Amino acid sequence: MTEYQPYRLSVAPMMDWTDRHCRVFHRQMTRRAMLYTEMVTAPAIVHGPKPRLLDFSPQEHPVALQLGGSDPVELASAVRIAAPWGYDEINLNCGCPSDRVQSGCFGAVLMERPTLVADCVRAMQGETDTPVTVKCRIGVDNQDPEAVLPAFIETMAGAGVRHIIVHARKAWLQGLSPKENREIPPLDHDLVVRMKRLFSELTICINGGITSLAQAKALLDHGLDGVMLGRAAYHDPANTLIGADALWGDDFAPDSLAVVDTMRPYIAAHLARGGRLHQITRHMLGLFQGRPGARGWRRVLSVEATRDGAGLEVIDRALAELQARAA
Structure with missing residues (x-):
C-alpha cells in the first residue's frame, strides 16, 4: 500500500465554493484527499468573527486553511488565532489574481515579492508546528517563468517551506479577469515537473487544467508528489473523487x-x-x-x-x- 501522503490528491481552495458544507460533501467521496478552505484573509481572522470563519466539522480532516495576506505580523497573528481549530496544514495564497487581492497586496502579486513572502512564512512558522505551505503561479505578467519560478521556489525553501503547490499558469494582473486567468494563460505542466526534478527534496504539487483521475495519476507517475483538482472536482465530483483513494491503495469508492x-x-x-x-x-x-x-x-x-x-x-x-x- 502506498504510504499515506494527504497531499497526493487535494481539492483546491475555491472562493464561494469550498466552504465547510462543500468539504463535508467531498469527504463522503474520498477519505484520503486533502481538502482546502476558501481563502480567508489574515485581517478577517484577526478582526472578524472567528468561529464563522474558522469552524469546520471534524469529519473534514485532513483539511487545510488557506490564508491571504502580506503582513508577516498579521499573518502570524492569524495562525496563532487559528491554532485551536486544529487544521492539518496552513497555506499561504500567492496565486489568486483577483483585483481585490491585488489591492490588498496578496495573492499572485506576491510572485513579484519573494523576499516578503519568505518573511511571511517565517513569521507563520514561528506560531505553529503545523506545516506551512505556499500555493503560487509560474509567474505573473511579463515575468519569465523559466527564471522566476525556480528562484521563487528556492527562496521559499530557504525560508523553511517544504511543500509548494504550483498552479501551472501565469497570472496576468492587468488585462484578464480572474475567470480568464483560470482559462486563457497556457498551461505548462512540464515546467512544474522540471521543478520537482530540480528541487527533489521538496514536496511539489501541481494544479491547473487537471480534469480526471487518469490525468492526475499520469502526473504523479511523472514524479510529482501531488495533484490538486479544482473546478473538475466541484462540477463533476463523482467522476473525479469517487475512486480517488486508490491513489493510496485504498478501495473506498461509494456510489x-x-x-x-x-x-x-x-x-x-x-x-x-x-x-x-x-x-x-x-x-x-x-x-x-x-x-x-x-x-x-x-x-x-x-x-x-x-x-x-x-x-x-x-x-x-x-x-x-x-x-x-x-x-
Whole structure:
C-alpha cells in the first residue's frame, strides 16, 4: 500500500465554493484527499468573527486553511488565532489574481515579492508546528517563468517551506479577469515537473487544467508528489473523487446514491440549527453529472431547495426525478 501522503490528491481552495458544507460533501467521496478552505484573509481572522470563519466539522480532516495576506505580523497573528481549530496544514495564497487581492497586496502579486513572502512564512512558522505551505503561479505578467519560478521556489525553501503547490499558469494582473486567468494563460505542466526534478527534496504539487483521475495519476507517475483538482472536482465530483483513494491503495469508492445517503444526517442537523437546504445542496448539483436523469436532479434542487422550509423531502423528489429519467 502506498504510504499515506494527504497531499497526493487535494481539492483546491475555491472562493464561494469550498466552504465547510462543500468539504463535508467531498469527504463522503474520498477519505484520503486533502481538502482546502476558501481563502480567508489574515485581517478577517484577526478582526472578524472567528468561529464563522474558522469552524469546520471534524469529519473534514485532513483539511487545510488557506490564508491571504502580506503582513508577516498579521499573518502570524492569524495562525496563532487559528491554532485551536486544529487544521492539518496552513497555506499561504500567492496565486489568486483577483483585483481585490491585488489591492490588498496578496495573492499572485506576491510572485513579484519573494523576499516578503519568505518573511511571511517565517513569521507563520514561528506560531505553529503545523506545516506551512505556499500555493503560487509560474509567474505573473511579463515575468519569465523559466527564471522566476525556480528562484521563487528556492527562496521559499530557504525560508523553511517544504511543500509548494504550483498552479501551472501565469497570472496576468492587468488585462484578464480572474475567470480568464483560470482559462486563457497556457498551461505548462512540464515546467512544474522540471521543478520537482530540480528541487527533489521538496514536496511539489501541481494544479491547473487537471480534469480526471487518469490525468492526475499520469502526473504523479511523472514524479510529482501531488495533484490538486479544482473546478473538475466541484462540477463533476463523482467522476473525479469517487475512486480517488486508490491513489493510496485504498478501495473506498461509494456510489453516488450512497453519497446522498451519507449526507442526510449532516443536512438534517444543519436544518435543525436553522440552516437552509440550498446552502448544502448547491454543492451537490453535479453529483450525477453525465448520468441519465442528472438534469432533473439539478433542476429540482436548484428550484426547490431555495424555498423557505425546504427539507430532506426535496432531495427525495430530486432522486425520484433522477431515477424516473434513468429508468
